[in-house]
Amino acid sequence: MCNRSSTRIDNSETSQFHLNSNILVIGAGFGGIAAALRLKAKGYSVTLVDRLHAIGGRAQVFEKGGFRHDAGPTLITAPFLFYELFELFGESLDDYLEFKPLDPWYRFYFQGGEEFNYRPSIEHTYEEIRRFCSEDVEGYANLLQASKAIFKIGYEKLADKPFNNFWTMIAQVPSLMRLRSYKTVAQLVNSYIKHPLLRQAFSIHPLLVGGNPFKTTSIYSLIHYLERRWGVFFCMGGTGKLVEELHNLAERVGIQIILDTDIEEITINSGKATGARAVSGQVFTADRVICNCDPPTVYSQMLGLGHRRRKRALPESSNQYSMGLYVLFFGANKIYIDMAHHTIWMGMRYKELLSDIFDKKILAEDFSLYIHRPTATDSSFAPTGCDSFYVLCPVPNLLGNINWKEEGPRLRDRIVTALSNTIMPELETTIRDDFWMTPEDFKSDYRSMHGAGFSIAPIFSQSAWFRYHNRDPHIPNLYFSSAGAHPGAGMPGVLCSAKVVEALIEKEEQVHRAS
Template sequence: MKTAIILGAGFGGLALAIRLQSAGIATTIVEARDRPGGRAYAWRRDGYVFDAGPTVITDPDCLRELWALSGSEMAHDVELLPIHPFYRLHWSDGATFDYSNDDAQLRAEIARFEPADVEGYQRFMRYADKVYQAGYVELAARPFLSLLDMVRATPALARRRAWRSVYAAVSADIRNDRLRQAFSFHTLLVGGNPMKTSSIYALIHSLEKRGGVWFARGGTNALVDAMVRLFERLGGKLLLSDPVEQIEFEGRAVTGVSTRSGTSLRADIVASNGDLLQSYRLVKGSRYAARKVRRLSRRSFSPSLFVVHFGLRGNFPGIAHHSILFSDRYGPLLDDIYKHGKVADDPALYLHHPSATDASLAPPGCSTFYALAPVPNLAKADPDWESFGARYRETILGRIRDMLIPDLDARLETVFHYTPMDFQHDLAAHLGNAFSLEPLLTQSAYFRGHNRDDHFSNLYFVGAGTHPGAGIPGVVASAKATASLVLEATR
């Protein structure tokens, strides 16, 4: 029986492990942290459950497919709950916009801002459906190992004018400034600047409309645990709290890994769900790997995040499960994050309120929240996060107090925050990035991390740094692409 080792138990690593184990490849996952999940880690404090993220689940069919490989059903391990509205958008003057896949309701919401944009939205969605077909259905799970693969895909991308930004594509059909924000912010949830990220990412709208937006009962961590249970039922092994310190190789093949505890594991296949640079740093003694590290270090990496987790006394039925709190500056704020390396005093926030859907995530009569602000990565802005973090936490809580919860301070029971330094320390994320490589057209498909290494014939990669990119559907699709390469090579 063929054997495989996977570094990292994030969504990508777990999805790949399930695919390999289902195909009869004896697979072991080695995870550095004390629980699985990677960026989908979780904390339990003072009776509250806090997911680290991601919290927006789309395309549940891509997850159900993992269970179907062995003839089982996802519903036996985890329950997905529909979210409505998908997002509630807020501006500082009190204006709101509910975004959902209820066509009549959504048209009415658009008409409140600009009646003419109802027709414009329909044109935009026709475009989103086309890029969904080209960019997700046809290309998301296809590995891009050569320029020829890219050349074959180029006509489809060119027909959809992929060189335009998402914001430009939205603006071509929608005239109201706030509606342009409402239909372009999604790329921020996968690390992309709406003003620069390829309009192919407009497919997110079609993805959400077709499959809905969901949340796992018990939190995203419950979905992670369900994937682990499936993997272990199939016979897979998960090793926790033991970071890999070296990927070993002989010639042009990797042979296994050695861990901090002194454990040495050998396998026919090694795959990494970790940070791309860190993964190549683990191939110690290889001049090829050292060159890869230097090349990758010159690429553009996504911003980081500053996240405040907090629990409040009381319930808040007027606050949606997912909220976006816009700054009064849209384009200039994006420039601060992506160009100028400035940590903004007026951040835009994604506010997650999971107890709105699942009350078990907070003590009785209480509510669980986290607020996420995109911030520059450590190459562009590197304040002393240990001291600055406490001050910035107050900036973020102040924004929520001013816009949504005036008596927040009196209700606050527990609070902690997570900074770019924590991304770097806990996840070995280069420069504290939150989404790996920035999703630019010049860093997509063939120009993103390859699912199989170009030099080591049995070294594979999965996750946000590979094609197609970040987000749960993206990393699960990357696992499908990587698994196809592994199975082809082991037939």
């Protein structure tokens, strides 16, 4: 049995909230939900708190004019990580949800009018590559082999293992050197692929987790193999439906969910976390606190001054953040039947544009876009005869000096014109019910530091032991299960983060029982 102490009531606060719980999870993004479920399955009392009106974190759902939009993640890879959450309680995800395999996984559109379909069948993918450069067929096969080797270490040995101990990192150094992890994703891809457009297509993966392919450690090339191994899926009804069913599961198993509650401070006494206090004055007491919120925000805003010491090997002032995101949501009075579910619309510039976004932090005139068209797979996202979209445009985070009140509407117009002139004819007249999010919304809604889309960037000096640890080095009962902590962003990343936290707590309990 797990070691559980009795409920405590904090009488010292003006307003108090009696919490019948041992574990308080702050933030109900996927990392928070998964940690809550995993620890509930272990027998703990768990309370999950979020400042928003619905769980899901970045996976909120917006509705306007009869159009439904998933606000964030849509592309499901490593689906077993979601299956596991239901299996913890003897249930099956298939009884509630349908993960539909996609084909193509995604389509690239280039400014010369070329299209490249990245497909689940390797033979079909080879055919697509051959249309660009026959030599690159072998190059891609070799890239996949390299990706598999990285996956064997980077995913199987590192992703769901605690990295709190420097010696764990040291033990992996020979493997990391052998796999040339000091190289960037772009360097690795370019060593196998010759065609300039295919080089772009096969190196964009770090952008899915907030990194510049020319700066991100090649460990993230494991995503190639991860996609091949398990496929790419869409959850029918959208990611919002997935969140809804996780909410139902959490309620069925007795997790207490408290929404619209912004935690102002994690309370510390004698070096241990004792709970948290909300902006409203509510006080939560707990034996352990798990943060799903952004670690840089926690350390700079949610801990008392005495505890804001540096928590990573490198000082927080040296943090490098992922890019910001501008997300344009809209419906169309027309069905764009030829549009794939996922399209990556590449702009004229690649490396230089990424440098504008990540290094110079300026909003360039040109852009590259990711376009989500859920109606390609699930017509319930739009009224009859209409289509539903979101367009994601990587932009500088708030460390850039961009006036989003002015630039937001301008960027909207530029994107609509560019799409009208290329793959979405007449969009300028068919578009309706549009609205957008800027990095300022990511900061105000999710309390994401500098409005970054994916917390700190996935560079080598911010990975594994160098990333925010899953347990604070100084406060032994404060944990992190979120994109900013090991192993990193993306749904598979944060679901693994929850596994690491579960393993850490389990280990502590074993030690406690043995003593």
